[in-house]
Amino acid sequence: MNNHSNTNLNNDLDNKLNDLNIPGTVIEVIQAEAEELGAFEEDALDEADALEANDVENNVEDH
Structure with missing residues (x-):
């Protein structure tokens, strides 16, 4: 995208947000x-991180 197109995109987006x-x-x-x-930024946990988080909670409850 060239600079002129980028400027138009930003102006259009600013107007829409207003x-x-x-x-x-x-x-x-x-x-x-x-x-x-x-809007398309992925920030969810992957399966391994979710399982690890679950293990931490279970370990805290056991003590």
């Missing part, structure tokens, strides 16, 4: 805007 202050307004965003807002 519109969120209007009660009842529904805002549609394109994929690039959603990514900029972090």
